[in-house]
Amino acid sequence: MGKNILIVQNFNPNKGNNSVISATMYALKDDDVNIEITSAVPETAIPQYGIKCYDWLVSYKDVLYNKSKVKKVGALLREMVWVCYLFIWILFYKMHIELWLPARKRETVKAYKRADVVVFPGGHSFTTMNGLGQVFSHCMGFYFGKILDKKTMVYAHTIGPFKGRFSSVIKWMSMYVLKRTDLITIREKDSMQYMKGCNAVLTAETVFSIPTDMSLAKQVTELTNLRKQGKIIVGLTIHHIYYKYFFTKEEYVRHMVTVLDMITNEFDCNVLLIPMEANTGNYNDRHLAKEMKEKMQKPDMFTIIECDYEPSVTASIIANCDMFIGTKTHSIVYALKGEIPILCIAYQQKSNEFMDLYGVLENSIDLKDINKERVTKIFSRMYNHLDEIRKIQKEHNAIIRSKSLENKELLLKLLDNE
Numbered sequence: 431m432g433k434n435i436l437i438v439q440n441f442n443p444n445k446g447n448n449s450v451i452s453a454t455m456y457a458l459k460d461d462d463v464n465i466e467i468t469s470a471v472p473e474t475a476i477p478q479y480g481i482k483c484y485d486w487l488v489s490y491k492d493v494l495y496n497k498s499k500v501k502k503v504g505a506l507l508r509e510m511v512w513v514c515y516l517f518i519w520i521l522f523y524k525m526h527i528e529l530w531l532p533a534r535k536r537e538t539v540k541a542y543k544r545a546d547v548v549v550f551p552g553g554h555s556f557t558t559m560n561g562l563g564q565v566f567s568h569c570m571g572f573y574f575g576k577i578l579d580k581k582t583m584v585y586a587h588t589i590g591p592f593k594g595r596f597s598s599v600i601k602w603m604s605m606y607v608l609k610r611t612d613l614i615t616i617r618e619k620d621s622m623q624y625m626k627g628c629n630a631v632l633t634a635e636t637v638f639s640i641p642t643d644m645s646l647a648k649q650v651t652e653l654t655n656l657r658k659q660g661k662i663i664v665g666l667t668i669h670h671i672y673y674k675y676f677f678t679k680e681e682y683v684r685h686m687v688t689v690l691d692m693i694t695n696e697f698d699c700n701v702l703l704i705p706m707e708a709n710t711g712n713y714n715d716r717h718l719a720k721e722m723k724e725k726m727q728k729p730d731m732f733t734i735i736e737c738d739y740e741p742s743v744t745a746s747i748i749a750n751c752d753m754f755i756g757t758k759t760h761s762i763v764y765a766l767k768g769e770i771p772i773l774c775i776a777y778q779q780k781s782n783e784f785m786d787l788y789g790v791l792e793n794s795i796d797l798k799d800i801n802k803e804r805v806t807k808i809f810s811r812m813y814n815h816l817d818e819i820r821k822i823q824k825e826h827n828a829i830i831r832s833k834s835l836e837n838k839e840l841l842l843k844l845l846d847n848e
Contacts, residue, residue: 432461432462432463433462433463433546433845434463434544434547435458435463435465435466435545435546435547435549436466436467436541436542436544436547436548436549437451437454437467437468437549437551438468438487438548438551438571438572438575439468439486439551439555439567439571439572440467440468440469440470440475441553442469442471443470443471443474443707444706444707445705445706445707445708446553446706446741446761446763448478449637449640449745449763449764450551450552450585450637451467451479451551452479452637452640452742453552453636453637453640454549454551454552454838455479457636457837457838458838461838461842463842465481466483466484466541466545467483468484468486468487468538468541468571469483469484470486470489470491474708478740482541484538484541485534485538486538486567486571487538487539487542487570487571487574488509488512488513488516488566488570489509489567490505490506490509490563490564490567492508492509493505493506495710512535516570519531520574520577524577542578545575546580546581546845547581547582547583547841547844547845548574548575548580548581549582549584549585549841550568550572550582550583550584550585550587551585551586552617552636552637552837553587553588554588554759554778555568555587556568556587556590556600556604557590557592557600557604558591558593558594558595558596558600559672559675561596562595562596565600565604566603569603569604569606569607572584572611576607576610581612581613581844581847582610582611582612583611583612583613583614583615583840583844584608584611584613584614584615585615585636585837585841586616586617586634586635586636587614587615587616587621588618588620588778588780589604589608589616589625590621590623590624591778592604592624605627608624608625609628612629613629613631613840613844614629614630614631615630615631615632615633615836615837615840616630616631616632616633617634617635617636617780618635618784619632621780631836631840633833633836633840634787634830634836634837635763635784636834636837637760637763637767637834638766638830638831638833639835640742642745642746642749642764642767642768643742643745644746644750645746646742646743646745646746647743647746647747649743650735650739652702652733652734652735652736653735653747653751656702656733659700661698661699661700662698662700662752662753662813663699663700663701663702663750663751663752663753664693664699664700664701664751664752664753664754665701665702665704665748665751665753665754665755665756665765665770666701666702666704666754666755667703667704667705667706667715667755667756667757667758668686668703668719668722668758669715669757669777669797670707670713670714670715670717670718672777673797675777676798679718683721685800685801685802686722687722687725687726688801688802689755689800689805689806690722690726690732691726691727691728692802692806692809693809694726694727694728695727695728696806697813699752699753700731700732700733701731701732702733702735702747702751703715703716703732703735704735704744704748704761705719705734705738706744706758708738709736709738715758716734716736719734720734744761744764745764746768748761748764748765748768748770749764749768749769752770752771752816753770753771753773754770754771754773755773756772756773756774756775757774757775757776757777759780759784762774762781762785763784766784766788766790766823769824769827770820771790771793771812771816771823772785772793772823773793773808774795775794775796775800776794776796776797777796781794782794782796787826787830788823788826788830789822789823789825790819790822790823793808793812793819795808
């Protein structure tokens with residue numbers, strides 16, 4: 431019988447989060463382990479991953495997705511009552527007395543109790559960029575494993591930054607948990623500045639370890655139709671949330687429209703928007719892209735993929751483009767490992783470091799610095815050297831995949847020492 435791994439706080443509506451789970455499961459597929467997951471929306475996570483999935487220990491799903499304000503408030507109050515009761519439950523548990531648990535949380539707690547190691551999957555969760563409520567949910571959901579005397583591991587993560595509103599509280603919560611974590615693997619150097627007093631190892635993003643299946647994109651109608659036109663296809667991802675740290679929405683849209691007009695007018699390329707969020711009905715990257723399209727000079731040359739596809743298909747779509755402009759973190763990872771020349775628009779240092787790993791940092795620009803002139807300079811140079819850039823990225827792939835798999839080896843070592 432294999433040992434049990436519980437992966438917690440997966441946000442499955444996000445394709446980047448899905449990719450991390452897929453990469454972790456892929457890496458562990460030949461090892462004798464049992465994996466369970468706590469996901470933001472477990473009813474959709476179960477068919478996505480094909481394994482048992484449960485609700486987050488402290489969840490804001492119903493607050494986030496309810497359309498009714500009354501229901502949102504009701505869901506928030508219900509979760510606040512649960513948090514208060516959870517602290518009481520923990521107090522009695524430490525005295526070897528197990529209190530009653532509500533049905534909606536019972537299976538989640540049982541999953542923690544079955545686990546040999548509780549793993550926080552790769553991503554970017556311990557930062558002020560996610561807000562106080564979300565970071566509290568992450569800290570509580572992860573540290574609960576330590577409260578139950580389980581081994582804990584943060585798996586290929588980005589830590590920080592901690593600045594702005596509630597920064598002192600969020601940093602204190604995060605570092606309290608991280609300093610008590612058995613093992614932390616970090617996916618880029620910048621995060622190591624926060625790791626004093628922590629058992630941290632620098633590895634690489636876990637999704638780099640998954641090979642890209644080029645054939646999966648054949649099912650995507652929008653890509654097939656663009657291929658028939660014979661023009662260069664420039665894939666694109668945008669960020670519908672994090673632009674607000676640098677611009678108003680109107681400013682971000684204006685900057686991106688000038689870039690899109692440059693690509694379609696001056697270079698006569700088609701642009702394909704590749705969504706990185708599930709189309710839940712809430713405001714997402716598709717909605718923002720449509721606002722950009724309405725303001726373009728040639729909107730017919732800007733295609734938005736409407737269907738939701740699995741991360742493996744999304745990675746294949748990106749790898750089947752001729753060039754790519756990426757803002758979402760894991761779309762940048764998809765392009766790098768898919769050996770597609772990428773112009774990276776980095777909203778944080780992690781993206782620049784991924785580009786540097788592949789030897790193409792010169793093709794990166796910070797989100798705060800985007801404008802038509804700067805992007806045109808990079809795009810023009812890349813457009814004229816696509817084969818050379820593709821060759822550079824290909825030369826780095828094997829080394830980085832090996833570095834990525836170190837996360838798995840360290841997790842298995844932690845399991846063996848459990």
